[in-house]
Amino acid sequence: MKRITLTLAIIAFGCAIAVAQKKVPDVHNTFNEHKYRRTEIILPQVKGYNCYKADFHVHTIYSDGELTPRQRVREAWYDGLDILALTDHLEARNYEKFMLKALAPHNPGGKAHKYYHAGSVRLMEDGTDPGIRSDHNAAFNEAMQHLKKEGYPILLIKGSEISRAPQTQGHFNALFIKDIPAIYNIDTKETFRNVHKQGGIVIHNHPAYRRNTTEKSEWQAEAYKEGLIDGVEIVNGSAFYPKMIRRAVEENLVMIGATDTHRPTSGQYKDLGFFRTMTIVLAKECTEKAVKDALLKRRTLAYSGGELMGEEKWLVEFANAAVDCRLVSENGGKKNDSHIYSLTNNTSITIRLRRGKTIYELEPFRTTTVSYGKNKNGEYGRPTFTIENMWHIDYQHPKVVFEIDK
Ligand SMILES: [Zn+2]
Ligand SMILES: [Zn+2]
Incomplete structure (x- = not known):
């Protein structure tokens, strides 16, 4: 009996040593944080066209958004998008103010450079137009670099939001432009003409913004009549503007659904159980040419909060294909x-x-x-x-x- 006890004791001691000798790593990763986790949004082929998922209205820290261009690109990839346009405000680059302040101690005299909004938003002390004072293509360039580096197959569209007095004129996105600063003019209609000269299109954003009506102002009626506006947001975030569908159909305008997101999209959409607001573009391929062509021919639907909006014909075709x-x-x-x-x-x-x-x-x-x-x-x-x-x-x-x- 004594011998058995002794043997058991020796075995137990051996096991203890074996446990003590198990290699303890310095780092134990609980998950692979570098793994991509894109949400795939599966949509049908509709009448020979692919359905591409696009957000044509997004802000970064280059205006008043909370995220950097590279974060926007990564987010778009995670959210399942195929097409993204960064549309920072042409006139107001709010974060520049903070940066200029932060740099002040390093300036001669320790003073911050004076920050000015471009154009009609606020003129300089002497009443002149300060115009564009920084590189408005920087956000696009940063996003493009990041896309290539990470290998995200997202079509990046160069854009800018022309943000003028909401009550009389409103906000408009310039899309498919080549050089953002070059579209700028203190006169809004002249800015629209510059967009068209660059081969771009003009979208009327959130038409009820600070107006409580989607009816055209006198100024807007003129701009529409002159053919300066090519499309209209029928959805901006969660706001659906049903009357804009009639306008789009009657005046041959493309219908857009966009987030206009200034914050991260995760808390606003995914966490609520639906995809981010988007435009579904019906195109043969995901190239700038094919997507622009689809927009000009008005082959789009808008998606918001699990609902789809657009022209009856494409909605029915979509349902039939789905x-x-x-x-x-x-x-x-x-x-x-x-x-x-x-x-x-x-x-x-x-x-x-x-x-x-x-x-x-x-x-x-x-x-x-x-x-x-x-x-x-x-x-x-x-x-x-x-x-x-x-x-x-x-x-x-x-x-x-x-x-x-x-
Ligand atoms: Zn706006
Ligand atoms: Zn916006």
Whole structure:
């Protein structure tokens, strides 16, 4: 018995030494923090076009945004975007003020350089226009460098937000421009002309901003009439402007949905359970030429908070492409006399259908079935629905009759 005890004691001692000898690392990584974690947003092919996800209105610290251009690019990649435009304010570069102050002790005399907003926002003491006083292409260049370095396949569009008096004129994004400072003019319409001279387009941003109406001001009516405006934001962040769809359809303007984000998008969108507000661009390829062409031909939809807005035709085509509809039984139902269809949503966006009083929530990558009996004429019903989370002209939901896939 004593011998057994002794043997056990020796074994226990040996084990203790083995435990003590286990190599203890200096660092234990609990997860791989360098791993990309892009959210893939799966959208259908619509009438031969790919659906690209774009945000055409974003701010960085080069105006009054909270993030750097490189953070914006990384964020866009994580958020599942294909196209991004950085659109810092042309007239106001608020963070420059802080930087100039911070640099003051190193200036001769320790004084901060005076900061001026460009143009009509605030003139210099002598009443003259200070114009552009720093490199407005810097944010784009920094973002582009970072894109290449990280290998994010995002199409970066050069842009700028022309931000003039909200009550009379408003804010407008210049997109697809070549040289940002060169578009500047104290006269807003002249700035728009400069955008067009560079091959760019002009989008009317958040048309109700500080006006409480989306109706055109006198000045805006003139600018539209002169053909200086090519598109309008039908959505800015969470604000949907239903009346802008009619304007876009009647005046041949492209419809844009954008975040206009100044903060990180994570807390504003992802954490609430939907994707960031975006424009879905229907284009053959993700090049500047093809995307600009899609915008000029008005092949876009807007997405915001799980809802889709735009022209009826493209909404219905999108729904038809998103949903795989099949006739799965010709003698189903309780009395074996119904047609049963399966509806499979092959996209990342929920499609909410209504048939009479019944709502069918087609969640991403799920299938539901729906049955149709004979009507008074002895004909079978077809899978016809109102799409509750889609909006077209005059605040209406589109109707869809699903094409039968084989
Ligand atoms: Zn604005
Ligand atoms: Zn903005």
